[in-house]
Amino acid sequence: MHAPPLDALVGRTAVLATMHHKERVIAPLLGRFLGLRVQVPPGFDSDRFGTFSREIARTGSALEAARAKIAAGFAQLPEARVGLASEGSFGPHPELPFVSMGLELVLLVDRDSGLELAGWHGAPAPYATGERITDLAGLREFATRVGFPAQGLIVMGIADGQPTPTRALFKQLDTWDALEARVSTLLAEHGEAWVETDLRAHRCPHRMRRIARASLALVRAWRSRCPACGQPDFVPGEPVRGLPCAWCLAPTTLARGHRQHCRHCGHEAIRPVRRMLADPAHCDRCNP
Numbered sequence: 001m002h003a004p005p006l007d008a009l010v011g012r013t014a015v016l017a018t019m020h021h022k023e024r025v026i027a028p029l030l031g032r033f034l035g036l037r038v039q040v041p042p043g044f045d046s047d048r049f050g051t052f053s054r055e056i057a058r059t060g061s062a063l064e065a066a067r068a069k070i071a072a073g074f075a076q077l078p079e080a081r082v083g084l085a086s087e088g089s090f091g092p093h094p095e096l097p098f099v100s101m102g103l104e105l106v107l108l109v110d111r112d113s114g115l116e117l118a119g120w121h122g123a124p125a126p127y128a129t130g131e132r133i134t135d136l137a138g139l140r141e142f143a144t145r146v147g148f149p150a151q152g153l154i155v156m157g158i159a160d161g162q163p164t165p166t167r168a169l170f171k172q173l174d175t176w177d178a179l180e181a182r183v184s185t186l187l188a189e190h191g192e193a194w195v196e197t198d199l200r201a202h203r204c205p206h207r208m209r210r211i212a213r214a215s216l217a218l219v220r221a222w223r224s225r226c227p228a229c230g231q232p233d234f235v236p237g238e239p240v241r242g243l244p245c246a247w248c249l250a251p252t253t254l255a256r257g258h259r260q261h262c263r264h265c266g267h268e269a270i271r272p273v274r275r276m277l278a279d280p281a282h283c284d285r286c287n288p
């Protein structure tokens with residue numbers, strides 16, 4: 001496989017399989033920086049690959065889901081040789097209780113060269129949240145706090161203390177009137193309702209910004225070339241610890257660089273961090 005020149009994607013059509021207007025952030029960025037002409041197949045139903053509101057569970061990893069969307073996009077636009085998909089995942093934060101982690105992936109597949117390239121953006125996602133609501137005052141407080149109506153909300157029923165979309169599920173709530181009407185109905189019938197943020201991209205401005213960042217990570221992956229073979233995706237990965245202490249020069253637990261690994265030829269390197277020395281607060285000797 002020859003290394004693709006930096007302008008190898010310029011002017012090419014890329015099919016983006018999405019129904020949630022992600023093209024609004026992905027198309028201009030990948031058009032500007034990679035030269036791709038992004039097209040969305042009409043009437044594409046990406047919800048069959050899984051929804052955030054629990055009716056359709058996603059099977060497999062984010063990467064597998066994105067690959068499946070790209071394959072479906074190619075089926076709808078067979079003349080496209082480049083495919084794109086974006087996939088978001090949410091889960092518990094590894095260290096902080098009650099905080100969600102959000103991970104956004106933008107994946108590119110080039111059918112001609114066989115290249116698969118990923119752009120990732122991960123960060124805490126406090127906007128992925130929900131609450132049990134028992135009165136309209138509580139609803140207004142929660143909805144205001146999360147930024148409704150710019151941030152969309154989903155209302156569902158509760159059974160045995162758990163959010164239960166099979167009991168009731170309302171998604172298209174664009175106004176305060178619509179939101180309060182749905183919640184009032186559930187409160188009258190059951191005395192409680194579950195309200196959570198709508199994580200679909202077009203109803204979640206936070207996600208749109210992060211999808212933009214994942215798109216830029218994809219651009220960086222394309223431009224980061226292996227010095228040995230010239231293939232893309234020579235991006236900094238896992239940290240290498242041992243940044244020297246500024247006082248005693250002993251290695252600390254802070255990263256001195258990040259490992260880069262070429263999956264095509266196996267070339268390895270460590271990209272050093274910008275600063276040369278660690279704050280002694282991180283040193284076991286100077287600040288035990």
Ligand SMILES: [Zn+2]
Nearest residue numbers: 226229262265
């Ligand atoms: Zn290489």
Ligand SMILES: [Zn+2]
Nearest residue numbers: 245248283286
């Ligand atoms: Zn020290």
